[in-house]
Amino acid sequence: MPTLVAEESQITNIFSASGFKGKKLVTTLSSEATISDIIQSIIKTKPSEIDSPFSVLDLRVVIDLMNKWTMNLPTVKPFYAVKCNPNISLLGALASLGANFDCASPVEIESVLSLGVSPDRIIYANPCKSESHIKYAASVGVNVTTFDSVGEVEKIKMWHPNCELVLRIKPEEDSGARFSLGLKFGALRNEVPELLKAADDAGLKVTGVSFHIGSAGASTQAYRGAILLAKTVFETASNLGMPKMKILNIGGGFTPGSKFDEASLNINEAIKSYFENEEDLVVIGEPGTYFAETAFTLATKVIGKRVRDELREYWIDDGIYGTLSTVVYDYFIVTCSTLRFGSKPDEVTYKDTKTYPSTVFGPTCDSTDTVLKEYSLPELEMNDWLVFSNMGAYTSSLGTNFNGFSSSAKNVYIACSSLSYGAENKS
Structure with missing residues (x-):
């Protein structure tokens, strides 16, 4: 039976072991407190300290997701994809919960190492790196990286000859993902022998195979075909007389919910079918959205209003150039609720039956x-709030300072079972 995280006792360990700095107690809440309760408490009790917009990172969600990963994929080690959301508090929590990390740049590596994470818990999962970045990885002891070209082999041989390689392959099946990462990375089947031989001739050790089926809407059946293709690469390396591979990296594309259950079933069955006789096999995954998406909630303040007949137009202090960048994609379903402090300060949660067609603008001049x-929104006034759920994946990491407006990335409050902490994100 997989070992699960103890929700109550582990919280203290997360904060003491994760290198969190500058945290302060915001409020004490029961374990049943909702995110709405937490946001209301923050706004009510610390009005002079609130720098809107702000986000709440719910560690209860992260713990539940780690428990579910351990239950569903007990043989797969999670390497969190830092690019999805590099919030330092999230990284610290995941590190304390036993996650490893998928980094794509020196900045991401540095963020993870700053938490005291050992470099052997990092895979440099970028198949094309500049020479200076390869030298940096060598200098800090990050000794596993991906590749998919002869040119990358030559760079690694020159600047990091002790680095172990993982060959990134391109899945042959179309997964139906909205973001097909195979357009940019991944060796074709007929390119595999040449790449393996190039690495072997360079004296570099190829220790495994990686792939990514794509993100957003990918069919979970695609894991089966990609894992079978990875098995053929293991066999090709063996036929070439190369040292035995040990790493199977199944990439990312994971989302929380029922699709994760479906993906887990396909992955477990494929590994059992195709790698049953592979002793000492190490299987890793690169979840990003899975851990980040539902753990963050965004709170934005209404800073302007205009009425045109039945249409209501509002301005808020975050937008598509900030945390809300994902709303430009038609697949993203916006989940929005209201907190009407401006209109009814003593009755935050009261409900109107009447709503109006509303347009909500971000703060920039674009x-x-x-x-x-x-x-459809109820009548809102200045200083009311709009609250957006599921705002952790590719939100703050894609935010800009366009027009001089920053996103909520620097204002993150951390909520857990009985305590809520406020902190500024230094990532």
Whole structure:
């Protein structure tokens, strides 16, 4: 039976072991407190300290997701994809919960190492790196990286000859993902022998195979075909007389919910079918959205209003150039609720039966900075709040300072079972 995280006792260990700095107690809440309760408490009790917009990172969600990963994929080690959300508090929590890390740049590596994480818990999962970045990885002891070209072999041989290689391959099946990472990375089947031989001739050790089926809407059946293709690469290396491979990296594309259950079933069955006789096999995954998406909630303040007949137009202090960048993708489903401090300060949660078609703009001067169109909202006033759920994946990491406006990335409050901490994200 997999070992699960103890929700109550582990919280203290997360904060004491993760290198968190500058944290302060914001409020004490029961374990049943909702994110809405937490946000209301923050706004009510610390109005002079609130720098809107802000986000809440719910560690209870992260712990539950880690427990589910351990239950569903007990043989797969999670290497969190830092690019999805590099919030230092999230990284620290995941490190304390036993996660490893998929980094794609020196900045990401440095963030993880700053938490006291050992470099052997990092895979440099970028198949194309500049020479200076390879030298940096060598200098800090990150000794496993991906490749998919002869040119990359030559660079690694020159600047990091002790580095172990993982060959990135391109899945042959179309997974239906909205973001097909195979357009940029991954060796074709007929390129595999040449790449393996090039690495072997260079005196570099190829220790495994990686792939990525794509993100957003990928069919979980695609894991089966990709794992079978990875098995053929293991066999090709063996036929070439190369040292036995040990790493199977199944990449990312994971989302929380029922699709994760479906993906887990396909992955477990494929590994059992195709790698049953592989002793000492190490299977790793690179979840990003899985851990980050549902753990963050964004709170934004209404800073402007205009009425045109039945249409209500509002301005908020975050937008598509900030944390809300994902709303420009038609697949992203916006989940929005209201906290009406401005209109009814003593009755935050009261409900109106009447709603109005509403447009919500971000704070910049670009008219494309539009968050919601024809969205039904109750009558709002200045200093009311809009709260957006599931705002952790590719949100703050894609935010900009366009027009001089920053996102909520620097204002993150950390919530856990009985305590809520406020902190500024230094990542």
